[in-house]
Structures are given as structure tokens and as C-alpha cells.
Amino acid sequence: MNVFKNFFDKHGLIVGGYLIFAVSFWILILILLPQLNMLDFSFRFNLPPSKVGGPEDVYTASNYTFLMGRYNHEDVWVWNSTDLTVFYRTILAAVFVTFFDLLLCYPIAYFLAQVARGGFARLLVLSLVVPFWVNEILRAFAFRILFGDVGVINATLKSMGIIDDSIDFIREDIALYAGLGYAYILLMIFPIYNAIESLDKNQIEAARDLGSPWWRIHWRVVIPFAKPGITSGCTMVFMLSAGALAAPQILGGPSSLWFTQLIYQWFNTGGNWPRGSAYAIILLASCIIFVLLMMRLFKVKLGEIGR
Amino acid sequence: MSAGVGVDLKDVWIRFGEFVAVREANVAIEGGEFFSFLGPSGCGKTTILRAVSGFLDPSEGTISIGGANMAGIGPNKRPTALIFQNLALFPLMTVWENIAFAMEVQGAGKKERRRRADELLELIALPGQGEKMVSELSGGQRQRVAIARALCAQPDVLLLDEPLSALDLKLRQHMRSELRAIQRQVGITFIYITHDQGEALTMSDHVAVMKAGVIEQISDGQTIYDDPSTAFVASFVGENNAFAGKVSAISKNQATIDTSVGKLRGRIATAARGTINKGDEAMIFVRPEAVSMSGTGTSNKIKARVRTEEFEGAVYNVFLNTESGEAVKLSAVNQGGARAGSPGTEMTLSFNAAQAVVLPRGELASE
Ligand SMILES: Nc1ncnc2c1ncn2[C@@H]1O[C@H](COP(=O)(O)OP(=O)(O)OP(=O)(O)O)[C@@H](O)[C@H]1O
Ligand SMILES: [Mg+2]
Numbered sequence: 039m040n041v042f043k044n045f046f047d048k049h050g051l052i053v054g055g056y057l058i059f060a061v062s063f064w065i066l067i068l069i070l071l072p073q074l075n076m077l078d079f080s081f082r083f084n085l086p087p088s089k090v091g092g093p094e095d096v097y098t099a100s101n102y103t104f105l106m107g108r109y110n111h112e113d114v115w116v117w118n119s120t121d122l123t124v125f126y127r128t129i130l131a132a133v134f135v136t137f138f139d140l141l142l143c144y145p146i147a148y149f150l151a152q153v154a155r156g157g158f159a160r161l162l163v164l165s166l167v168v169p170f171w172v173n174e175i176l177r178a179f180a181f182r183i184l185f186g187d188v189g190v191i192n193a194t195l196k197s198m199g200i201i202d203d204s205i206d207f208i209r210e211d212i213a214l215y216a217g218l219g220y221a222y223i224l225l226m227i228f229p230i231y232n233a234i235e236s237l238d239k240n241q242i243e244a245a246r247d248l249g250s251p252w253w254r255i256h257w258r259v260v261i262p263f264a265k266p267g268i269t270s271g272c273t274m275v276f277m278l279s280a281g282a283l284a285a286p287q288i289l290g291g292p293s294s295l296w297f298t299q300l301i302y303q304w305f306n307t308g309g310n311w312p313r314g315s316a317y318a319i320i321l322l323a324s325c326i327i328f329v330l331l332m333m334r335l336f337k338v339k340l341g342e343i344g345r
Numbered sequence: 346m347s348a349g350v351g352v353d354l355k356d357v358w359i360r361f362g363e364f365v366a367v368r369e370a371n372v373a374i375e376g377g378e379f380f381s382f383l384g385p386s387g388c389g390k391t392t393i394l395r396a397v398s399g400f401l402d403p404s405e406g407t408i409s410i411g412g413a414n415m416a417g418i419g420p421n422k423r424p425t426a427l428i429f430q431n432l433a434l435f436p437l438m439t440v441w442e443n444i445a446f447a448m449e450v451q452g453a454g455k456k457e458r459r460r461r462a463d464e465l466l467e468l469i470a471l472p473g474q475g476e477k478m479v480s481e482l483s484g485g486q487r488q489r490v491a492i493a494r495a496l497c498a499q500p501d502v503l504l505l506d507e508p509l510s511a512l513d514l515k516l517r518q519h520m521r522s523e524l525r526a527i528q529r530q531v532g533i534t535f536i537y538i539t540h541d542q543g544e545a546l547t548m549s550d551h552v553a554v555m556k557a558g559v560i561e562q563i564s565d566g567q568t569i570y571d572d573p574s575t576a577f578v579a580s581f582v583g584e585n586n587a588f589a590g591k592v593s594a595i596s597k598n599q600a601t602i603d604t605s606v607g608k609l610r611g612r613i614a615t616a617a618r619g620t621i622n623k624g625d626e627a628m629i630f631v632r633p634e635a636v637s638m639s640g641t642g643t644s645n646k647i648k649a650r651v652r653t654e655e656f657e658g659a660v661y662n663v664f665l666n667t668e669s670g671e672a673v674k675l676s677a678v679n680q681g682g683a684r685a686g687s688p689g690t691e692m693t694l695s696f697n698a699a700q701a702v703v704l705p706r707g708e709l710a711s712e
Contacts (some may be wrong), residue, residue: 240433
């Protein structure tokens with residue numbers, strides 16, 4: 039209670055009350071309740087409205103096990119290999135996109151934070167940000183055009199004589215990876231930029247003065263310092279690309295499904311909300327576990343990310 | 346003395362756009378000596394040090410280390426190690442990793458690095474502290490770790506950019522003698538930067554005094570103090586009472602200046618001999634400790650009135666005003682006897698011509 043008293047003493051009744059209301063509204067109504075609702079949903083059978091609340095409305099784990107597989111009518115276990123493949127390919131692709139973004143964004147962030155100065159740096163930031171004023175879906179379509187059969191990239195490669203026939207970037211999923219990678223580029227750059235910007239230039243110079251080549255300066259001085267930023271950038275890009283829907287819809291090849299598309303199908307065309315909820319929760323939980331494992335592996339603490 | 350590697354600056358100019366940060370610097374630093382650059386903030390000391398360590402190229406002129414021209418050689422390839430004004434220790438490495446970083450760069454194994462780090466920890470009197478993080482050390486200890494880290498690179502020349510400025514007085518005095526001891530022990534050339542003249546005088550074999558990008562005088566500490574070559578040096582190094590006027594007479598190495606407090610006689614500074622003539626604008630400088638309250642013995646007499654008195658322990662300072670309003674400071678050794686007296690007391694001050702220095706009129710250091 040003392041905490042509350044201090045809080046109200048510090049902020050006054052009106053501001054303090056508003057803060058508490060806003061934060062609890064955000065956490066309860068916008069985050070906790072929908073998720074809990076979904077969690078509840080995911081453990082129920084897909085019943086017609088008339089039977090909801092009736093004797094058949096009991097909890098079940100069947101929506102979860104459905105992703106694994108089920109017993110067919112001869113009582114033989116069959117793996118749900120289609121969905122499982124989609125699941126693991128989505129995770130793998132998200133890892134790939136994250137890694138690619140990290141490789142691309144670290145140098146940009148370093149350049150912005152330590153090398154570029156004044157007007158030039160601002161111009162660079164602006165040119166990074168402006169494309170994101172365009173709607174996400176329009177951007178995805180722009181990529182489709184760029185990577186299309188007769189798109190700019192194919193045309194250029196052809197005119198330079200590097201290839202004879204168009205490359206089908208869409209079927210090869212290259213367009214999808216590029217689109218996803220580009221979509222979250224800022225979420226990777228800014229946390230890393232923030233971290234590197236607070237690094238004392240003298241530390242880089244000190245390492246250089248002690249004879250260090252540039253790669254070791256990054257390996258031993260800059261990257262360890264930027265690790266919290268790198269972690270939060272990677273986490274966001276990984277989570278968001280694993281959970282992306284628009285880009286896979288528009289840029290994905292005909293054969294490749296993204297796991298979110300499966301979820302979407304269950305909710306939409308499949309009309310099976312409980313199963314869709316179960317799938318969504320599996321995706322969320324797997325992503326969280328995966329991120330925590332990676333943080334364990336790279337020895338980052340959860341608290342550092344917020345810095 | 347001459348065992349180590351020397352550093353030579355020949356006609357070095359350093360410009361940032363239109364702004365001239367260093368103007369025609371000519372410095373010859375002998376191998377194995379402790380050399381200081383002394384000057385007020387913003388006079389270009391750090392700029393010179395950065396040029397020697399290779400972080401910036403002189404606009405004109407050459408810098409050579411051990412006789413070899415350093416043009417085009419990067420900081421990681423020079424036989425120098427720089428200790429930064431803010432130390433710039435690596436916060437995410439342990440103390441021993443910090444110290445042994447230069448060996449890590451050279452590809453030495455962990456065992457070897459650890460052994461060398463422990464040796465250096467011994468040298469800087471921090472044995473057994475290798476596993477700590479830098480943030481767990483005190484200011485003075487960090488200081489010493491920075492020195493050890495630089496020494497580990499086995500530089501021929503160690504460059505120090507005001508490394509003691511962040512420490513409190515006691516620790517600073519302690520570190521001064523420690524630095525000097527380390528320098529004697531390792532026997533390499535130290536180039537030291539400071540705006541603290543006490544620091545420069547106590548530690549250095551030679552001192553270069555700088556003002557706004559220009560090196561005004563290079564000499565040993567005693568000469569700088571006793572025989573300054575410009576009015577700026579006279580007023581910047583130590584304290585000095587200055588009186589301006591016209592030269593009214595010259596005899597041998599002495600000159601008489603007609604000042605607002607009367608005719609004062611002093612020794613012409615070595616650098617000014619032959620260039621000062623009768624009728625020139627000149628200045629006469631006399632140190633507070635050379636002024637006596639007896640008012641007898643010499644022709645240099647000044648009438649003044651006590652303003653305040655300040656007791657410092659070993660010495661006491663008396664601040665006075667002359668009849669024409671000039672401030673005069675006097676320092677006397679505390680012998681337990683009588684003091685100058687209460688404010689307003691009138692007295693006649695005197696000083697020896699041999700202890701006053703005459704220089705051409707010039708800009709004084711602003712306090
Ligand atoms: N990169 C730069 N670009 C433009 N001007 C600079 C640059 N570096 C230094 N200067 C200018 O050069 C002058 C000398 O700077 P320097 O850092 O050498 O001073 P300093 O003698 O080390 O002073 P301090 O005792 O305050 O550290 C200053 O007026 C500074 O503004
Ligand atoms: Mg400086």
C-alpha cells in the first residue's frame with residue numbers, strides 16, 4: 039500500500055489515477071483477456087452455436103494433438119506431416135530472415151551510430167524510414183513487381199547477359215524472404231543503433247591503438263556492447279516474421295504455406311476457431327521458447343533487452 | 346637516457362578546415378625521457394597527441410618516431426600506446442582481459458596472456474585483482490589498469506592524455522610519483538599532456554608550453570619557471586606579478602622599466618636578450634615568493650596596502666593593492682612569527698632585480 043501512496047504522492051491523484059487506468063486497460067483488456075479467451079477456446083470442441091454450453095461442451099486437447107497427427111479409422115497413427123512441415127519451415131524461414139536482417143542491419147546501424155554525422159546521418163535515417171510510410175500490402179505488391187517474371191531485377195540481369203531465362207523468384211521464395219527481411223529492417227536497425235550510439239568512440243580507438251584489426255574491434259568491443267540491442271532486434275524480427283501474414287499471402291510461392299496462413303484458414307475458410315486458436319498458441323509458445331533458448335545460448339539476460 | 350625511441354615533429358601544422366589547431370610545431374623528444382605538453386584547455390594538446398598516435402594526419406610537416414617517418418602508418422601499426430583522457434577501458438572485459446588485449450590481438454595463447462597480465466598487475470600494485478570487472482575498481486585503480494593495458498602492448502612511446510585530471514588531489518599527487526616510478530622502471534619515452542603546471546614541472550624532463558596552437562617554449566621545468574621566454578609562459582606557469590611599462594634603461598643583462606608603480610629593475614630573460622631596446626613596451630614579472638615585506642635592500646620598492654591574507658599552512662599568501670590599483674600577491678614561509686597584519690595596513694614591498702624577469706610585452710594567460 040505504501041507503494042501506491044508514494045505513487046499518488048508523486049504524480050497526484052488525477053495523473054496517477056489515469057496512469058493506473060491506462061496501464062491496466064492496456065494489459066488487461068488489450069493483452070491478457072483476448073489471449074486468455076483464445077487459450078480457453080483452443081481447448082474446446084468446434085461445436086455449432088446451439089450446443090455451446092451443452093453437455094458436449096467439454097475441454098479437450100485434441101486441437102493441439104491435431105497438429106501432431108491422429109488415429110485414422112483403422113486406428114493407425116498418422117502424422118500430420120503437411121502441417122508439421124509448414125510449421126518447421128516457417129520457423130526455419132523466420133530464423134533465416136532474422137539472420138539475414140542482422141547481417142544487413144548491423145553494418146548500417148554501426149555506420150549510422152559511429153561514422154556518419156550531422157545532416158548526412160539524418161538524410162540516411164530519413165531514407166530508411168520514408169519507404170515505411172507506404173502501406174505494408176502495397177510494399178509487398180511492389181516487391182512482387184520487382185521480383186516478377188518481367189520485373190526490374192529479371193530485366194536487368196537479362197540485359198547484362200548474366201541469365202538467359204527469367205528466374206522465378208516467387209516460386210523459389212526469394213521474393214518472400216526479401217519482402218519479409220525488408221519489412222522489419224527498421225526494427226533491427228534502431229535497437230542496434232541505439233546500443234552502438236552509446237558506445238564511447240574512444241573505446242574503438244583504444245582497441246585500434248592497441249593494434250587490433252577492424253574485425254576484432256567489432257568482435258571484442260562493439261558486438262558485446264551492442265548485444266542487448268542485437269537481441270531485442272532479433273527477437274522482434276523473428277517474432278514478427280514468424281507471425282507475418284500479408285507478405286506470405288502476397289509474395290509466397292504457390293507451393294509454400296506460411297504457418298500463419300494455416301491459422302488464417304482454420305479461422306476463416308475452415309470455420310474451426312478452436313483449432314485456429316490452438317495453432318496460434320502453439321506458434322506463440324514455440325516462438326517464445328525458441329527465443330528464450332537462443333538467449334540462453336548467447337548468454338543474454340531478459341532484463342538487458344529493455345535497456 | 347638516449348636508450349629509448351625518440352619522437353620528432355618537424356614544421357607540423359594541423360588544420361580543421363579554416364581553423365588552425367597546431368601551428369608550425371617543432372619538437373624533438375629524446376628517447377626514454379618524460380616529456381610534457383602543458384597548456385590551457387583547447388590549445389591543441391590532444392590534437393598533437395592524436396597526430397603522434399596516428400588518429401589524424403598533420404596537414405603539413407612530418408612526424409617521425411625512432412627516426413622513421415610515420416606518414417601513412419595507421420594507429421594500430423605505430424609503436425605508440427595512448428592512454429585516453431577518459432581511459433576508455435573495455436567495460437565488458439575483466440581487468441586481466443583488458444590488460445592483455447594487445448597480446449590477444451597478437452594471437453598469444455590464454456595462459457601466456459594471463460601470466461603477462463599478472464606480471465603487469467604486480468607492477469601497478471594490484472595483484473590478484475585480474476578477475477574483477479573494471480566497474481568494480483576505484484578511479485585510481487582504473488587509472489593504473491589503463492597504464493598496464495598500454496604497457497602490455499610494449500610500446501616504444503607511451504602517450505598520456507591528462508590521465509590524472511579526473512582524480513582527487515591526494516590521489517593525483519600519489520599517481521604522479523607512481524607514474525614517474527613506472528616510467529623509470531620500464532625506461533620508455535612518455536609523452537604527457539596536462540593543463541596542470543604543477544604536474545608538468547614535477548614529473549617531466551622537458552616541458553613544452555603551448556598557447557592557442559603555438560608552442561611558446563620547450564625546456565626543462567626549472568628553466569621554464571625561472572627563465573620564461575614569453576609573457577604567456579611567465580604568467581601561465583606558476584604565479585607571477587606582472588607590471589607593464591616602457592624600457593627606460595638597459596645595462597648588461599638588466600633592464601629598468603617605467604611602470605605605474607615606479608621604476609622597476611629586472612633581469613632580461615634569455616630569450617629576450619638583444620631584442621629588447623630602450624623605449625620598447627615591456628613587462629616585468631616577479632614571483633610572489635620573491636617579494637619581501639622588509640622594504641629594504643634593493644631599489645625595487647612598491648608601496649602597497651593589504652587587502653586580504655590567506656593562510657595555507659606551510660606558506661601564507663598576502664594580497665595587496667598598489668596605490669595605482671594593481672593587485673600584488675606575496676607568499677612567505679610560515680615561521681610562526683608575525684604576519685602582514687590586518688587589511689588596510691600600508692607597507693613597502695621590495696624584491697631583488699635578479700629575481701625579476703623582463704620580457705617583451707605580450708598576452709598574459711587568463712585565469
Ligand atoms: N575534429 C575536430 N574538428 C574541428 N575542430 C577540432 C577538432 N578537434 C579539435 N578541434 C579544435 O582544436 C582545438 C584544440 O583542441 P584539443 O582537443 O587539441 O584541445 P586540448 O588542448 O586537448 O584541450 P583540453 O585541455 O580541453 O583537452 C580546439 O579549439 C578544438 O575545438
Ligand atoms: Mg585534450
